[in-house]
Amino acid sequence: MGGMTATPAGPSNDKRVLLAAPRGYCAGVDRAVIAVEKALEQYGSPIYVRHEIVHNKYVVQTLERKGAIFVDETAEVPEGSIVMFSAHGVAPTVHAEAAERKLATIDATCPLVTKVHKEAVRFANEDYDILLIGHEGHEEVIGTSGEAPEHITLVDGPDDVANVTVRDDSKVVWLSQTTLSVDETMETVDKLKEKFPQLVSPPSDDICYATQNRQIAVKQMGADADLVIVVGSKNSSNSVRLVEVALGAGARDAHLVDFADEIDEAWLEGVSTVGVTSGASVPDVLVEGVLEWLSQRGYADVELVKAAEESITFSLPKELRRDLRAEAAALSAGDRPAT
Ligand code: SF4
Numbered sequence: 001m002g003g004m005t006a007t008p009a010g011p012s013n014d015k016r017v018l019l020a021a022p023r024g025y026c027a028g029v030d031r032a033v034i035a036v037e038k039a040l041e042q043y044g045s046p047i048y049v050r051h052e053i054v055h056n057k058y059v060v061q062t063l064e065r066k067g068a069i070f071v072d073e074t075a076e077v078p079e080g081s082i083v084m085f086s087a088h089g090v091a092p093t094v095h096a097e098a099a100e101r102k103l104a105t106i107d108a109t110c111p112l113v114t115k116v117h118k119e120a121v122r123f124a125n126e127d128y129d130i131l132l133i134g135h136e137g138h139e140e141v142i143g144t145s146g147e148a149p150e151h152i153t154l155v156d157g158p159d160d161v162a163n164v165t166v167r168d169d170s171k172v173v174w175l176s177q178t179t180l181s182v183d184e185t186m187e188t189v190d191k192l193k194e195k196f197p198q199l200v201s202p203p204s205d206d207i208c209y210a211t212q213n214r215q216i217a218v219k220q221m222g223a224d225a226d227l228v229i230v231v232g233s234k235n236s237s238n239s240v241r242l243v244e245v246a247l248g249a250g251a252r253d254a255h256l257v258d259f260a261d262e263i264d265e266a267w268l269e270g271v272s273t274v275g276v277t278s279g280a281s282v283p284d285v286l287v288e289g290v291l292e293w294l295s296q297r298g299y300a301d302v303e304l305v306k307a308a309e310e311s312i313t314f315s316l317p318k319e320l321r322r323d324l325r326a327e328a329a330a331l332s333a334g335d336r337p338a339t
Helices: 027-043 057-066 092-100 111-125 139-145 158-163 182-195 209-222 237-248 284-295 318-335
Strands: 016-021 047-050 068-071 082-085 104-107 129-133 152-155 172-176 227-231 253-257 273-278 302-306
Touching (some): 027 057, 027 111, 057 068, 182 237, 209 227, 209 237, 209 273, 227 237, 273 284
Parallel strands (some): 016 302, 047 082, 227 253
């Protein structure tokens, strides 16, 4: 990346950029975006996608240009077509609707969201009351709640704890949305534990590694930054959380932008250090645009703030892998010389 080279010695300049690492694409988003691209190559256009495949305006617009059609509901997809479910996951009723309409489905739900769905099913089967910490109306929460609607109660942050009631306070577990603020979630859990001392915790973290790592990195830079710019869309939960975490860590100011041209020059007044990061659904080309914009205004010195190494990858959705394998097998059979 051009912006990452140190500024050559020159007139003294106290302007600098702290660039968070890791930032941007997580394994679940990478997989979902590649799944749409591969599906378009494999089956041709259109591929219908229920809801934004990931919460990023640029990604959605780019895939639309390639032939994806984004719809709000399965009912909008013509019978017999191919529909892909987004990385945020869907309730079982959505799978049933798709089957009724004879749609071929490709499920791009992130495996880390699927893990939470499975936990919900298991605890519901054991007749627990499940307190799902998450944001009301978020697609992931709707999908997870749909796995066991009779057992799940949504807890939308610490202030919501007072409203929570359960059937049996000796059989209660909490689960969470994958993209929440770690600190705020623990505050909610502490309050829940005060109310329900026998509250059971999930077997492993529900807030995913990518959300956690991006928050750790922005925390590290927050105290040193006069301004933090988070690249991400307003409906991206983990991106919005990064703005909050930056401010909580001591950044004087923090803003969320989809593109560099949304940055307001006025934000730079009196600013020496700008922190830059991006949500898990953001391709790095958008961060490069922001670094370029800053560099043109004297913030050309970029220091990496590295909080973690990430090497996780997920294989493509199984329906797609099956068809890609079948095509590869057919091609290689066709290649065989006649005997
Ligand atoms: S943010 Fe986490 S849960 Fe969501 S798609 Fe990425 S890895 Fe999966």
